[in-house]
Amino acid sequence: MFTKVLIADDIDFNDLGASQILNELDVHEIQYAKYCDEALLKVKKANLDGAPFQLLISDLSFKEDHQLNKLNSGEELIAAVKKECPNIKIIVFSIEDRAHRIKLLFDGLHIDGYVLKGRNTIYELKRAIQKAYNEEQDNISPELLYLLQDMTTTEINNYDVQLIKYLSKGISQENMETVFKEEGISPNSKSSIEKHINKLKIYFKANNTVHLVSIAKDLGII
Known part of the structure; x- marks a missing residue:
């Protein structure tokens, strides 16, 4: 023991x-x-x-x-x-x-x-x-x-959570590539980030990134 x-x-x-x-x-x-x-x-x-x-x-x-x-x-x-x-x-x-x-x-x-x-x-x-x-x-x-x-739990991974957290801090989608590269987070290409954000908006039925962050907070993801 x-x-x-x-x-x-x-x-x-x-x-x-x-x-x-x-x-x-x-x-x-x-x-x-x-x-x-x-x-x-x-x-x-x-x-x-x-x-x-x-x-x-x-x-x-x-x-x-x-x-x-x-x-x-x-x-x-x-x-x-x-x-x-x-x-x-x-x-x-x-x-x-x-x-x-x-x-x-x-x-x-x-x-x-x-x-x-x-x-x-x-x-x-x-x-x-x-x-x-x-x-x-x-x-x-x-x-x-x-x-x-829960299906949502199994499909949302740590990368997705990091992405939403940075969006919640006011980091724009355009500047996310630079931030991710500085933090050593991958994938960090502009196209990969856009793809993941679009996937999350579709998954949570969010109208935009602000709506996405709001839903994520309500669900306790961030």
Whole structure:
């Protein structure tokens, strides 16, 4: 079983539930972080000390307060942690139940498990930790499995999401090629980008790119 685990969550009650499970599983060292930046700092320090964390359990939403942070979401934290510690196992522990967001966590950030906070939280979290340790597949709360069968979820990939995100930031279709090349995103040719945007507009029945971004926000894609 894991011996060193980090819990990133800004609510004490959730920390207590997760720590209860880890204690039952005889995890020797458990650390906590209420901010994403704090969590990343703990990961970096553990690496420098030669005693890296083996598992990160993270929420997705962190409420803003007086403290300024560079990382403000679970997705940003997970991406940063993966760069620092590629072999760490990651379980998301959240109330988020939108299929697109969950699928992108598995496909884009390669998380090792997803637990929906709810009535069966304790049992499901314990099961997810054991599955992550044993490197088992389909490590997700049972009530969410049907969401991932949604046709829209399976047909929208990470590239499409990046494209819509940049459109939502005001990057025009004409300037997208330059931005994608700078960011190392491919395909990045003008024709490929136009083709993907047209595909998305047809798929979502959007009248224009503004309408496309609005639909994507409503569906929780971005």
